[in-house]
Amino acid sequence: MSSAVTNKAKALAKNYAKKQIRKLLIKLGKKALIAIGKGIALVGKMLLAVAGAFGLKGFLILLIIVFVGGALMYVFPFFGWFSSKSGSPKTPDQLRAEYEAAIMNSSEYAEYRPPQMLVQFIDNQRILKEKKKLWEIDPNKLISSLKPDIEMETFTDHYYTRTVTRTYVEGENEPREEVSESSWDVDKQLITKAHAWNRIETFTYRQEFSSSSSGDDTSESTVWVLDNRISETDFSKFDNTLKRLKFTHQDFKLLVDTVRVNKANYLDGYEGIYGSITGGDDWWGDHPSTGSGNWIWPTISTRITSGFYKRVDPFTGQIDFHNGLDIGRPIVDGKMDDRPQPIFAVADGEVTVAGEVSGYGNAVYIRHDSGVTTVYGHLKSIESGISVRKQIKAGTVIGIMGSTGRSTGIHLHFGVLKDGQYDNPLKYISLPSGR
Numbered sequence: 216m217s218s219a220v221t222n223k224a225k226a227l228a229k230n231y232a233k234k235q236i237r238k239l240l241i242k243l244g245k246k247a248l249i250a251i252g253k254g255i256a257l258v259g260k261m262l263l264a265v266a267g268a269f270g271l272k273g274f275l276i277l278l279i280i281v282f283v284g285g286a287l288m289y290v291f292p293f294f295g296w297f298s299s300k301s302g303s304p305k306t307p308d309q310l311r312a313e314y315e316a317a318i319m320n321s322s323e324y325a326e327y328r329p330p331q332m333l334v335q336f337i338d339n340q341r342i343l344k345e346k347k348k349l350w351e352i353d354p355n356k357l358i359s360s361l362k363p364d365i366e367m368e369t370f371t372d373h374y375y376t377r378t379v380t381r382t383y384v385e386g387e388n389e390p391r392e393e394v395s396e397s398s399w400d401v402d403k404q405l406i407t408k409a410h411a412w413n414r415i416e417t418f419t420y421r422q423e424f425s426s427s428s429s430g431d432d433t434s435e436s437t438v439w440v441l442d443n444r445i446s447e448t449d450f451s452k453f454d455n456t457l458k459r460l461k462f463t464h465q466d467f468k469l470l471v472d473t474v475r476v477n478k479a480n481y482l483d484g485y486e487g488i489y490g491s492i493t494g495g496d497d498w499w500g501d502h503p504s505t506g507s508g509n510w511i512w513p514t515i516s517t518r519i520t521s522g523f524y525k526r527v528d529p530f531t532g533q534i535d536f537h538n539g540l541d542i543g544r545p546i547v548d549g550k551m552d553d554r555p556q557p558i559f560a561v562a563d564g565e566v567t568v569a570g571e572v573s574g575y576g577n578a579v580y581i582r583h584d585s586g587v588t589t590v591y592g593h594l595k596s597i598e599s600g601i602s603v604r605k606q607i608k609a610g611t612v613i614g615i616m617g618s619t620g621r622s623t624g625i626h627l628h629f630g631v632l633k634d635g636q637y638d639n640p641l642k643y644i645s646l647p648s649g650r
């Protein structure tokens with residue numbers, strides 16, 4: 216796959232995530248807030264489940280974390296994946312309010328406060344690593360280690376006035392002059408250094424003298440004014456926090472990818488114990504992947520039950536060409552996950568088929584750039600709104616995994632048609648390493 220196409224796919228995936236965030240911000244009604252909270256809680260649960268089942272460290276987890284800021288916020292509540300029947304000690308709303316309050320309290324200077332998105336992404340990683348529930352994490356701990364240290368000094372301004380009052384007295388040629396002088400000092404507190412989670416800012420001040428006069432009256436002042444403000448990248452607070460939480464390079468990489476998709480410049484210029492991030496798209500090249508493609512994985516599960524090859528057909532016993540990839544449901548805690556499994560469009564494109572196809576049951580075909588079409592077969596149902604000629608974005612839920620058509624069990628049949636020929640899907644979508 217050409218790197219131009221790869222880069223385009225990356226850009227599309229990023230744009231999609233960004234778009235979702237924008238959409239989210241617009242929708243910031245109460246409903247959306249609840250959905251965010253639930254989405255985050257569920258992502259935590261999901262990560263746990265997936266990590267437990269597969270021990271994955273790669274793209275799938277990244278995908279899920281990425282979706283904290285994206286589609287799954289809507290998908291999870293929509294499919295009823297989140298249910299609070301276990302009676303959580305905190306509701307997502309309460310937790311969200313706690314995050315907001317803790318961040319507000321971390322500094323009176325808003326520009327140095329740790330960003331909520333970053334804090335929550337770190338906590339999501341912790342939930343994954345430490346196998347905790349979302350509400351078992353105290354937002355205050357993380358925030359207090361990322362909060363800014365502000366140094367201030369007292370600077371004294373000096374003021375001086377001289378006023379001449381003249382009184383004319385009858386019989387006297389010259390006026391009587393009365394001179395009054397006064398001077399006073401004003402102390403003020405100014406920031407000299409702010410050590411925030413991602414930078415150190417230093418401020419220097421100089422004295423400015425000014426005087427003015429009108430007639431014989433004079434006023435003078437010597438006031439401290441800002442001379443220079445220097446901002447230097449410094450992620451030592453951030454590094455120390457992650458070190459304390461025992462983050463590995465892999466954890467960090469996932470965190471960075473997540474952050475980058477949602478807020479591209481948050482970690483630009485990072486040069487710390489986990490490496491360096493120069494900005495731009497280079498970091499994306501490091502995705503663990505056995506496929507050379509970078510289109511997103513079409514479902515939560517990565518359990519491939521049949522690859523792209525010739526095999527014995529389970530119906531006929533004949534040697535059969537399997538022209539795609541079969542992906543079964545995930546296994547969670549040793550059991551088949553029987554929740555509805557959403558199927559995602561792997562890249563932007565136009566729907567060319569949405570309905571019953573012989574053999575494939577309920578199927579969706581999406582045509583992408585450069586003559587490539589993706590095929591999603593055996594769907595239980597096709598999402599409403601997914602219809603022929605519809606333009607859809609990468610990550611859009613197009614249906615639910617099922618077993619319609621010629622199928623021996625619930626799975627997704629995922630195929631890639633290039634110039635009318637079936638091609639190996641792993642050239643187009645990324646599979647987590649270690650599988």
Ligand SMILES: [Zn+2]
Pocket residue numbers: 521537539540541627628629
């Ligand atoms: Zn198949």
